[in-house]
Amino acid sequence: MRPFTFERATSPAQAAQAAASLQGARFIAGGTNLLDLMKLQIETPTHLIDVNPLKLDRIEPTKDGGLRIGALVRNTDLAADKRVRRDYAVLSRALLSGASGQLRNKATTAGNLLQRTRCPYFYDTTKPCNKRSPGAGCAALEGFSRNLAIMGVSDACIATHPSDMAVAMRLLDATVDVVGSDGSERSLPIADFHHLPGSTPHIETALARGELIVSVTLPKPLGGTHIYRKVRDRASYAFAVVSVAAVFGKDGDGRFAFGGIAPKPWRVAFADDAAKQGAKAVADAALAGAVTTRENAFKQDLIGRTLAAVYAEQEARP
């Protein structure tokens, strides 16, 4: 790791101000992704602001009937929360399908949204990567791309966002609540939170410099049947090759979000519109405009089959 200075945050506004005022400052919460990357010198912050003392670790009801999830709520606690299990089961399921027990005990809600891609070329500092060094080129385009994105990609980057939690958050139309360096607060729909790579893949979110996530808010429960189905190369503790989050209503309508196929949790309104027509129609709508490589084209079929399995699971539910 490169040397850095370290401070413990005293308030969200103070932390945001400190982060904005120092080039090279980063927040650290769970640290499970940031420290991993710092050891590889992919992340080289010169100053770390430990936000754990802020105690943003509560899950509280909102006046709209939803839930406000503190930025520091650990993945384990969010998945196990009684209200989340009952009203947002797709979120519990997504969280429980991610990482390992040890990592879920440490990883936070905000950190999960901010985790960086696991593209092998992002992690390999001997290879060009536009995310690591803007303008360097992308080794993945002609490289080992089996697990990389097919939607929302550009000729600068085909990395996937690795989160399961974020896919469920996108399905549920969560909002991300942030505090800026001037102490001001704003909320972003999760749909707008993650950026597509375009020509600037190093810019991954809509956060301004210094902005600190303080909570993620879920709207009131949707009801219905919640399913999260993840397909991966191992039975446990592996990133998704593809994943499907779905909520079905009683009248056959449904909504869908997808993981493992895009640089952000992927959701398409047309796919929701096709819910009553079945898995193939939803897959066709969700994957319109797919850009594949020789190695990852199979993800199109896999999304269709995973959706078929999700429909079968829904029909089998009481």
Place this chain on the structure above:
Amino acid sequence: MAATEIGGVTRRSMLGAGAAVLAAPALAQTGSGAQAGASGGTTMPVTLKVNGKARQLNLDPRTTLLDALREHLHLTGSKKGCDHGQCGACTIIVDGRRINACLTLAVMHEGDEIVTIEGLGTPEKLHPMQRAFVTHDGYQCGYCTPGQICSAVAMLDEIEAGIPSHVTTDLDKVSYSDHEVRERMSGNICRCAAYSNIVAAIRDVAKANAA
């Protein structure tokens, strides 16, 4: 242990750590920074409660909790495998929760209650999980074992607390099964593949706890 003695240990192990850094080609450029006292030339004081004892340390903020335990407090039961949270050999229990000690900074654990394998039991008085691993031969080389045991102890507490897993059919009905154990222990890799004996050891302890 007196604070001065701890300080002495710290200085010696700092030198050791510096040599180790220099020996690693990929990290060689940080070696001089570490010796000059990185992070603005200062170390930070931190007090860790390790296995029931308060331990005061002055650490470079880069020091992971794992390195603080192993290199500074000489508690070498916790193992460094991958150093990236992938293998689980460094699993310890912090404030009752199992975590990867390699993926957290020691200075982020001021005042936290830390339990390592050395705190679970001793050769004279083994923890029931340690005893069960011996009985069932839940290892071959043994390198992953301290992490497996710490993980298993905290994992059974998670089941007891009703925390569901990926394989829990009904999120509100959490109970022990071998299937649950296999899923929940996936963060602990055993390259010798003693998995079936590890599951048998954990099953014994779970049964004894339930009795």
